[in-house]
Amino acid sequence: MDARTAYAELVRLLRERAVLASVSSLLSWDEETVMPRGGTAHRARQHAAIAGLVHERISTPVVGDLLGRIEPLCLTEVENANVRLIRRLHDRARKIPRSLVEKIASTVTLAQDAWRNARREARFATFEPWLEQVVRLKRDEAKALGTPVLYDALLDEFEPGFTCAQLDAVFVPLEREIQRVLSRRNRAPLGRAPLRRRVAAEAQQAFALETIRAMGFDLERGRVDPATHPSTIGVGPGDVRITTRVAEDDCTETLFCALHEFGHWLYETNLPGELWGQPAGEAISLGLHESQSRLFENQIGRGRPFWTWCFPRIRKAFSPALDDVSLDDMLRAVTHVEPSPIRTAADEVTYNLHVFVRYRLERALLEADLPIADLPAAWDEAYEKTLGVAPRNDAEGCLQDGHWSAGMFGYFPTYALGNVVAAQLYAAAEQASPRLDDAIARGEFVALTSWLRDNLHARGSTLPLASRLEAAAGTALHIEAYGAYLKGRYSS
Amino acid sequence: MDARTAYAELVRLLRERAVLASVSSLLSWDEETVMPRGGTAHRARQHAAIAGLVHERISTPVVGDLLGRIEPLCLTEVENANVRLIRRLHDRARKIPRSLVEKIASTVTLAQDAWRNARREARFATFEPWLEQVVRLKRDEAKALGTPVLYDALLDEFEPGFTCAQLDAVFVPLEREIQRVLSRRNRAPLGRAPLRRRVAAEAQQAFALETIRAMGFDLERGRVDPATHPSTIGVGPGDVRITTRVAEDDCTETLFCALHEFGHWLYETNLPGELWGQPAGEAISLGLHESQSRLFENQIGRGRPFWTWCFPRIRKAFSPALDDVSLDDMLRAVTHVEPSPIRTAADEVTYNLHVFVRYRLERALLEADLPIADLPAAWDEAYEKTLGVAPRNDAEGCLQDGHWSAGMFGYFPTYALGNVVAAQLYAAAEQASPRLDDAIARGEFVALTSWLRDNLHARGSTLPLASRLEAAAGTALHIEAYGAYLKGRYSS
Numbered sequence: 001m002d003a004r005t006a007y008a009e010l011v012r013l014l015r016e017r018a019v020l021a022s023v024s025s026l027l028s029w030d031e032e033t034v035m036p037r038g039g040t041a042h043r044a045r046q047h048a049a050i051a052g053l054v055h056e057r058i059s060t061p062v063v064g065d066l067l068g069r070i071e072p073l074c075l076t077e078v079e080n081a082n083v084r085l086i087r088r089l090h091d092r093a094r095k096i097p098r099s100l101v102e103k104i105a106s107t108v109t110l111a112q113d114a115w116r117n118a119r120r121e122a123r124f125a126t127f128e129p130w131l132e133q134v135v136r137l138k139r140d141e142a143k144a145l146g147t148p149v150l151y152d153a154l155l156d157e158f159e160p161g162f163t164c165a166q167l168d169a170v171f172v173p174l175e176r177e178i179q180r181v182l183s184r185r186n187r188a189p190l191g192r193a194p195l196r197r198r199v200a201a202e203a204q205q206a207f208a209l210e211t212i213r214a215m216g217f218d219l220e221r222g223r224v225d226p227a228t229h230p231s232t233i234g235v236g237p238g239d240v241r242i243t244t245r246v247a248e249d250d251c252t253e254t255l256f257c258a259l260h261e262f263g264h265w266l267y268e269t270n271l272p273g274e275l276w277g278q279p280a281g282e283a284i285s286l287g288l289h290e291s292q293s294r295l296f297e298n299q300i301g302r303g304r305p306f307w308t309w310c311f312p313r314i315r316k317a318f319s320p321a322l323d324d325v326s327l328d329d330m331l332r333a334v335t336h337v338e339p340s341p342i343r344t345a346a347d348e349v350t351y352n353l354h355v356f357v358r359y360r361l362e363r364a365l366l367e368a369d370l371p372i373a374d375l376p377a378a379w380d381e382a383y384e385k386t387l388g389v390a391p392r393n394d395a396e397g398c399l400q401d402g403h404w405s406a407g408m409f410g411y412f413p414t415y416a417l418g419n420v421v422a423a424q425l426y427a428a429a430e431q432a433s434p435r436l437d438d439a440i441a442r443g444e445f446v447a448l449t450s451w452l453r454d455n456l457h458a459r460g461s462t463l464p465l466a467s468r469l470e471a472a473a474g475t476a477l478h479i480e481a482y483g484a485y486l487k488g489r490y491s492s
Numbered sequence: 493m494d495a496r497t498a499y500a501e502l503v504r505l506l507r508e509r510a511v512l513a514s515v516s517s518l519l520s521w522d523e524e525t526v527m528p529r530g531g532t533a534h535r536a537r538q539h540a541a542i543a544g545l546v547h548e549r550i551s552t553p554v555v556g557d558l559l560g561r562i563e564p565l566c567l568t569e570v571e572n573a574n575v576r577l578i579r580r581l582h583d584r585a586r587k588i589p590r591s592l593v594e595k596i597a598s599t600v601t602l603a604q605d606a607w608r609n610a611r612r613e614a615r616f617a618t619f620e621p622w623l624e625q626v627v628r629l630k631r632d633e634a635k636a637l638g639t640p641v642l643y644d645a646l647l648d649e650f651e652p653g654f655t656c657a658q659l660d661a662v663f664v665p666l667e668r669e670i671q672r673v674l675s676r677r678n679r680a681p682l683g684r685a686p687l688r689r690r691v692a693a694e695a696q697q698a699f700a701l702e703t704i705r706a707m708g709f710d711l712e713r714g715r716v717d718p719a720t721h722p723s724t725i726g727v728g729p730g731d732v733r734i735t736t737r738v739a740e741d742d743c744t745e746t747l748f749c750a751l752h753e754f755g756h757w758l759y760e761t762n763l764p765g766e767l768w769g770q771p772a773g774e775a776i777s778l779g780l781h782e783s784q785s786r787l788f789e790n791q792i793g794r795g796r797p798f799w800t801w802c803f804p805r806i807r808k809a810f811s812p813a814l815d816d817v818s819l820d821d822m823l824r825a826v827t828h829v830e831p832s833p834i835r836t837a838a839d840e841v842t843y844n845l846h847v848f849v850r851y852r853l854e855r856a857l858l859e860a861d862l863p864i865a866d867l868p869a870a871w872d873e874a875y876e877k878t879l880g881v882a883p884r885n886d887a888e889g890c891l892q893d894g895h896w897s898a899g900m901f902g903y904f905p906t907y908a909l910g911n912v913v914a915a916q917l918y919a920a921a922e923q924a925s926p927r928l929d930d931a932i933a934r935g936e937f938v939a940l941t942s943w944l945r946d947n948l949h950a951r952g953s954t955l956p957l958a959s960r961l962e963a964a965a966g967t968a969l970h971i972e973a974y975g976a977y978l979k980g981r982y983s984s
Binding site: 016019020022023026027030034035036037038039040041042043045046049050053218219220221222223225235236237238239241276 | 508511512514515518519522526527528529530531532533534535537538541542545710711712713714715717727728729730731733768
């Protein structure tokens with residue numbers, strides 16, 4: 001087999017893997033939105049079967065052999081990225097036994113069901129044995145991957161190449177910066193009160209959809225459904241699905257979910273279609289993905305230009321709920337900063353503190369410093385210390401997020417990385433289109449979305465995060481842009 | 493490997509196949525209900541990938557080898573059924589190349605999309621090239637299977653062991669019988685007019701759900717969703733999903749869809765759970781499946797006992813739409829017999845004629861007697877001759893059903909077989925519980941559903957259709973019970 005044929009075969013194999021992985025995505029979407037509860041046990045079997053097949057296609061020695069045959073080739077940028085990324089995926093996968101992959105896929109499906117029940121009952125004990133199992137399995141996975149720091153092995157899945165050492169280099173100064181912003185923040189006398197208006201779920205959903213459609217969302221290439229957990233799931237090219245949450249006593253809840261998920265949707269939808277199924281055609285990392293969602297949720301969604309456009313529309317759509325609220329009331333409410341126990345309800349400043357707590361705790365769980373049974377107490381203590389708030393029960397405490405039940409250890413840090421990256425990218429986008437704010441105030445988003453598409457989305461994974469960030473924003477990862485953004489908005 | 497180990501390995505392999513096949517079911521349900529249109533092309537790839545894997549697991553020589561090693565065993569009834577059914581599946585599958593299986597799975601996904609568009613436009617030409625492709629592929633499949641009569645190869649997939657010769661032996665006398673019933677039928681002066689009341693989709697859906705829940709439907713083990721085509725899709729044990737259609741100007745449309753699909757749901761839900769994934773644990777055939785749905789739709793749903801219970805409820809639920817309708821008006825309307833162009837809207841007597849037309853035409857398409865381009869004319873001619881009605885356009889003519897776009901050639905005959913079998917089974921159920929009618933008139937269905945479960949559903953496929961029918965109804969397949977039923981209800 002010559003080098004060219006080997007490359008083609010490699011791409012074919014990876015595409016086959018991607019098609020199977022996309023089936024898992026549909027299984028997950030279905031679970032989150034519509035699956036009858038009686039289907040849970042069987043869903044675990046389906047996930048395990050597909051996960052095993054996906055793993056087989058990347059861990060097989062055939063991939064190593066094909067990679068070896070390609071070396072003589074003079075590669076294009078895309079081919080080069082594919083080879084680099086396939087090598088990485090293959091090296092990871094062949095260290096993990098297929099049986100472990102299948103066991104994790106099956107266990108997390110059942111664990112998520114147990115977690116939902118536990119959260120409903122606000123009873124950690126219901127979830128504890130499942131968390132025990134998941135942590136043990138993820139520890140086995142990390143050990144099989146064999147990084148010196150156990151957590152690094154799992155972090156690497158979501159943020160390729162990143163380590164705890166690098167995270168700490170970002171998070172330690174960032175935490176100081178945030179505490180500084182927090183201590184000097186502006187105080188809105190009404191807090192978030194202007195948002196606490198009762199608006200029916202259907203009206204909130206319709207307004208959120210109308211808003212993201214005006215920004216470019218396309219129902220021919222996606223859906224929006226209600227779910228307990230807002231998320232974006234790419235089922236395949238042309239089919240990227242958003243879920244949003246609704247709280248009838250908070251009239252912007254669904255809107256902010258939709259803005260956030262729209263960022264993810266845009267990234268997935270703008271990926272280079274012709275490279276679908278090749279690693280070079282995928283999103284670079286979860287951190288970059290989060291930067292897209294948080295850019296729309298925060299840089300855009302909590303800014304005056306967006307609300308200049310959105311405010312008359314929402315007031316009309318929700319009338320009379322917001323009739324006595326002014327644009328300035330609204331802006332103060334969506335930028336009100338106040339430590340609180342729930343991550344997904346947090347303002348954008350303290351949000352990062354929620355992430356730091358989780359990062360430290362999940363690392364302790366994984367590295368076995370923290371016994372599972374001690375998690376609720378450790379959680380409450382960390383919240384007291386970091387945010388100065390006390391959860392009233394486990395549902396408001398360590399049961400609030402589904403990530404651990406889903407086996408996603410190493411995921412949380414990408415949220416804070418996303419915040420940092422979003423600030424760098426937004427600053428670059430503003431430099432590229434100096435009248436960006438004016439356009440947004442008129443409800444015109446195409447300058448921004450085109451810039452993101454051309455500089456990030458449509459580039460797939462042809463470069464790693466650091467280099468792509470350099471190319472798009474002109475600088476390496478740094479916290480200065482984010483610090484300046486927070487200071488500008490929150491302590492002016 | 494000893495015989496016992498070989499058997500265990502065989503069962504494991506078949507279970508793996510069944511898990512993958514259940515993933516295809518979810519892909520199909522998703523397509524029918526919620527998939528954004530942009531997802532079609534990728535969905536075709538997903539179907540092809542899964543179909544190939546399913547095929548691989550049954551066509552592999554490993555299965556033949558394992559079957560050979562089992563021979564010395566003394567088998568239980570279940571084991572014996574598994575061996576018989578796996579042998580049959582394996583012999584079929586190894587004659588068909590995997591590439592053909594994948595090509596069919598992918599083509600029918602795209603063909604169904606083309607068919608939906610063609611039907612919307614009432615334009616056969618839009619669908620013609622796709623039908624051409626599907627017919628060619630299904631012909632290749634039939635040829636690979638190598639039965640003397642080409643159609644028999646495809647019929648056998650849905651009705652194992654059945655041939656055209658056997659079908660004709662049932663259908664020819666049945667058609668005579670039906671024409672006789674038709675010529676002597678009672679005439680209701682109002683026809684179906686009492687049903688033509690406008691009732692909102694939501695109210696119809698809620699009433700249909702409430703009705704089948706009273707009959708045993710369980711939302712923890714299923715769902716009901718609106719779709720263009722009513723169907724029942726088993727995603728896995730504990731997750732069997734119904735779709736229903738709604739027509740706001742026909743107030744019993746959704747109810748009858750739900751009754752029909754409830755029969756399918758009950759069969760799937762009552763299959764022996766401990767045998768899930770083994771052929772012995774599956775439904776015997778499509779004909780028997782249809783007998784269950786048609787029993788609830790017709791024997792129950794068009795009978796006086798059911799309406800004695802249902803009528804006050806529906807009148808109240810849809811008030812004032814049915815305030816001026818009496819129980820007898822309603823009964824006459826749901827048993828009104830009148831030839832019409834649409835199969836799914838047909839009364840239960842002429843329904844069979846729709847099936848005979850399709851059976852003859854699809855056989856002619858497959859065996860290449862009938863050029864694809866001539867289908868619309870041949871269809872209209874057959875309707876004129878058999879039912880005495882003329883479709884107004886292709887949407888009302890040869891584009892009305894999705895089966896051919898889905899590659900389901902050989903499926904239609906099972907509807908008429910189901911009618912015949914339903915009459916035999918219902919007669920047997922009545923003999924077993926002589927006060928069945930009284931119970932149903934009180935809204936008590938458990939005597940019937942238990943009888944069906946114990947005598948059919950929970951038995952899986954441990955016997956072939958003929959023997960199961962003998963065991964449950966005491967007789968071989970015959971048309972007398974159905975003839976007596978039709979005469980009793982339609983020419984008394």
